[in-house]
Amino acid sequence: MTIKQPSSALVLLALLQALLGTWLTVEAARAESAWGLQIPWRASGLTERQAAAHLLDRFAYGPRPGDIDAVVELGIGNWVEGQLTGDMPGSVLGSKLARLPAMSLSPRQLVWRYTSNKGLLAQEAIAEGLFTLADYTGKNGPGRLADALAALERFAMDRGVTHDRELVDQLRAQKLLRAVHSAAQMIEVLTDFWFNHFNVSATQRSARVHMLSYERDAIRPRVLSTFRDLLGATARHPAMLLYLGNAQSVANPSATTTFDLEVTELDRLSPLDNPTLRMRLARDLGWYNREARLKQSTQPRGLNENYARELLELHSLGVGGGYGQHDVIEVARAFTGWGTFPPGGARAQVEKTLVDSETAVDMGFVIEGEFVFRADHHDSDEKIVLGVPLVSGRGIEDGEEVLDLVARHPATVRHLARKLAIRFVSEQPPASLIQRLVATWELTDGDLREVVRTLVAAPEFWSDAARRSKIKTPVELAASALRALDVDLVDATGVVTWVQRMGQPIYAYSAPTGFPDHGDSWTHVGPLLARLNFGRELSRNAIPGVGLDVMEFLGRGTLRSFTDATDFYFPILMPERDPTLTLSLVSAGDTDAAADGLEASQDLSEAELAQLTPEQRRRIAITAREATVRHAVNALGMLIGSPEFQVR
């Protein structure tokens, strides 16, 4: 199982696979894990509880009360295996997600239901014959216009059309609900990583309606699959195809399309039938005449290189991964035709023509859910990608072969190994760790479950240098605070607002690079101030949807001072962390701590108390309670904003 050189690893892998089949390597890994994954936390001098806390800081959104006990009881290796295999106790998440109506809709239902584009809706109403374009644009007089607008209103109402902003709201809410309440914490953390790696943004209006499905259907189910599988799912998803414009990418006019080829082939086989077929397709598809379409400049015009470029630069090989502009163009050509249904009124006709149509299949079209491969847009001429020729005369296979090529490329493996190491271990990941990840990746052909096992089993993960070295993202900060305080998140909207204020525009980071994974870039003045204010607002229970009772942990106990309260809440927020520095600074700043807080009367002896009237005693009790709440809120607010809580 040891491989020294990554370059020889590929060759070796091919041999291994040919001789023994992938079966063997996977089984070997399984056999190892059956004994409990060998996890070297002890070597770093940690207690088992400290190790559990670190693990929950990295592969969960922080510990909830009792989580550390549970991990210790289960055993660290078993917890990891449970998370990796989906064997974990149920949670309250289901009922919370059930309150978000979009979560259970199919991709097609989502498109049907959510839009903010009235024009497209009108097109659909026109396609259904509710009124004519002339009615709608007022060419037939104000009476017909008013009727058309009223009909459109009814049309929207009957269908339950909702503004797509609400869809994004639900998408954001489910992220926080899952982060706080999901039992499958590792899946959530990995989904966050991979979504950000394959970032798409709601700021791109046409992609917006597809984003919920993108995360739910393309990414989350594949975070423990193979990289190739995950990459392929993102490549085919309308959210990505629209966000990076590939859905508008069309073969250059000089190229022969797959569709042209098929028609020529038919010509040759049965020249008599063909004119009829040609005409029928031209009529049904409506888009057959590419020349005419190219002249209408609102329609797609030629290659769009964006997806091809980001596929190479961000999703796979990485900057400096050994490709040139020539490769970008060739990859863009390979992906021509990868798109989705057109929006609005045109969709119905396209669906009618292509879905379940044998002719369409024969012509090279591929329909799969919302994914549409348009044979008439695909450049079928030969391409050369990264030195590998893609033979001419094909259709969707071109793009698939490019994905095969880049998924297994050594530059991709290094790029991804490094990115994972930065996210889960340290912003300056040791070369030894990256080597480990590369070795596993190559041995298992990018099995992401095995890659996670390697991360957790790496001594670098447990090292002093790695622990507490990552600054929490705003989502991580919010979720970890709510989890530590055992909050029952009823409505996530208020927390989402705070996450955005803290500088993380979830699902709306407009650059395809994704939200940067360097704490330095999200903790400057504005976002840091928002973090401190988040702590303060949370501690005084002023964030809507969050029912926090600071006294829940205290029962009938009292807190006599701010220092007392800091002492009390530190291990609740940051279990197994060393409180010495924080507490010493707080008590140093709180010089008259002992006296600050409760009235001196609190220190009355039993005998002195006995001399007070019941009314006086009651007053003292109330004052004590009020002072306790005040100290609790102050201390919690400060601790959530403290530097120690910002790191994980």
Place this chain on the structure above:
Amino acid sequence: MWTRRAFLKTGSLALYSLGVEPRFLDRVALAATEGPRPKILVSIFLRGAMDGLMAVPPLGQEKALRQFRPRLAMGGARSEADRVLDLEGQFGLHPAFSPLLPYWQDGRLAIVHGVGSPNPTRSHFDAQDYMETGTPWRKGTQSGWLNRLSERVSGHSSQFAAVSLTPELPRSLYGAYPALAISDLADLKLSRLHDHLDRAAVEEHLELLYDKGAGGALRAHGSDMFEALRVLSQQEFKAYRARRGSHYPSTRLGQSLMQIAYLIRAGVGLRVACAESDGWDTHVGQGKIGGPFALRARDLARSIAAFWSDIEPFQENVVVLTMTEFGRTVRENGSSGTDHGHGSCLFALGNQVDGGRVYGNLPTLDSEGLFEGRDLPVTTDFRAVFSEVAGKLFGLADDSEIFPGWSGPRHPLLW
């Protein structure tokens, strides 16, 4: 009793005292009189694509305009009802921009026509992205051009060197340089806690924790943040009034520019400021003298005019630059609006601006002269203008630092 103690403690706070910074009015006086003042670029992004043809129509092509846009063409400079302002012969100015006319007349306002991106995309998202990254063919550019500019011109001299008056960082300020995005400076404070009497004490603890209990980025940013809270005193900000005669609209843009003026006058080290105006995507009922276009145009002009008079002592050092992702179709659409086009125009205001001129030229309005038979062509790459303004204002030699891959000539615009 505890309250009195807490109060006394607050009074004696050394770390959090305001005494170290000169008070606002002193700073204004200082900033207004002392030696070389920093140059400041104020960028206003007009989101949705401003119709450059309606903003600054060519004179003498009224007939063609009426043919292309029967419901939107204005009446030329001599018309009665919907007259455009005459910019000395060749061009008119939509009357909603009249608050800017004085600056045109005294040569401080310039207009560049036919500005846009070489990338002909008609997607708002893509076009804004390309303009804000400054790389019209690359989506993956991590940083925005104003972020790179801020890094280049201000080092890390102030927490307020790059400020955007928006709730989230605009794409132009994405990047490594720590820019501040805040929709209202009044929010730049620690929010209240359980009891305001404890507030100072808890703030003091936080500052101590960031100073002595944190390392690396957190310590540096913590120090910046507490410094920023001291520099921008909320008391001063609340008491701030615009100069006499400077009337900001109560719109988002007006309020943003007022706050930028405050930062300039407060002398807190501002170098690059961003404000935004949206709603320029006038597909439906664009209107002429009234309507959504005129509404936005008036807001823009009044906001800029109020801002400009507000910063009177600083005008030497400030340039205001507007930008928009693309223009709109020359032909009006079926709903009395215009659709996504290509070239548009921009405004540049500043004492350093060689103004009173419309730069660039418009083609003859016929299908031969138009881009793809429908839009104003782009005759000036936006980078040629942005690099001129940023380069001349801040004295930069190498434009490719700010606009990677761009080696074109600057478009002359500043003295």
